[in-house]
């Protein structure tokens with residue numbers, strides 16, 4: 476695919492994915508909030524079967540919302556379902572995955588230092604992992620396991636840990652993260668499609684016929700909505716994780732991912748408990764402390780040594796020309812990147828100076844630049860850049876600094 480067209484597709488799909496994702500997660504946050512704030516209704520509403528109500532003001536109008544104990548006496552003519560938010564989020568996300576990681580497999584998915592696979596192999600592995608994991612989950616939902624939420628969650632977490640490890644053994648670091656996200660997102664959208672929607676349809680059908688709904692449907696849907704509740708925040712993290720190589724570009728990236736999944740799921744647990752009137756702020760404190768601890772544990776080790784003291788800008792410029800400007804230039808020579816990625820130009824000393832803090836972040840701390848180390852940068856060169864940086868990132872072009 477022409478890189479220019481791929482870039483536009485990427486932009487449009489990402490934009491749509493963001494909008495649909497906000498609609499999906501926004502709606503589910505809103506309903507949790509609603510449930511949280513319902514108050515006992517006045518008697519005349521209670522007589523109609525209303526369990527709780529609330530008043531709100533928004534956008535210049537008053538809103539009155541009521542939740543029924545079970546269902547209204549008569550079905551309203553229009554009933555809003557909230558399912559396309561989920562389906563379109565999945566569809567746009569999947570399309571984005573294809574454009575970015577499958578069409579662009581060479582840049583983002585395959586890391587020859589990890590596994591020297593072909594584009595076709597990478598795509599087959601990726602798709603099998605996504606749909607295979609979904610299938611395993613669906614089968615698990617039909618077993619007795621689904622009745623024991625704690626055990627179910629534990630088994631899922633162990634399987635997830637195995638998956639996270641496995642993915643980091645075949646894909647690039649960020650490709651592994653995004654596939655973990657694709658698996659979780661597919662299961663979540665599948666939960667809506669295979670569990671939550673059928674349960675709601677059964678409820679509506681029962682009410683229309685004046686029967687009591689089969690509790691079996693509600694019970695089955697419960698496992699699925701619980702899964703979606705706890706994976707929302709982990710999934711949101713994975714969606715933005717590709718901006719944070721400090722997390723994915725680490726030797727133990729899969730463990731880091733699991734820790735972040737636990738931290739974010741715990742944060743969600745706090746809000747769920749408060750839904751039942753239990754205030755446990757220590758959970759949030761614990762999650763914050765765990766985040767700080769994680770940041771400390773994975774902090775990059777210093778790569779400087781005495782052997783590389785006193786590095787001058789000329790040496791740095793030489794390294795950057797050899798290792799970076801094939802991509803980061805007004806006129807890139809890379810076979811894939813024809814426009815400087817992220818708008819980062821490193822053709823002159825001034826530009827190197829301008830980008831120095833980000834160069835430190837990506838080359839010295841996260842070590843994910845050069846991308847997949849395509850230009851074979853050595854540890855020695857990283858140490859030289861680190862030394863230049865720690866002595867003030869000085870450029871000496873005739874007193875300009």
Ligand code: HEC
Pocket residue numbers: 717795798799800801802803809812816817819830833834836837838844845846849850852
């Ligand atoms: C094979 C092409 C390629 C090479 C070589 C390369 N980069 Fe990058 N660089 C990218 C891509 C693609 C992005 C944008 C994606 C991203 O941010 O992960 C990027 C983004 C960046 C960013 C901006 C992101 C931010 O966090 O602000 C910096 C800074 C950067 N590269 C520095 C470097 C340096 C320094 C080198 C040389 C040591 C280098 N790159 C070599 C492809 C490359």
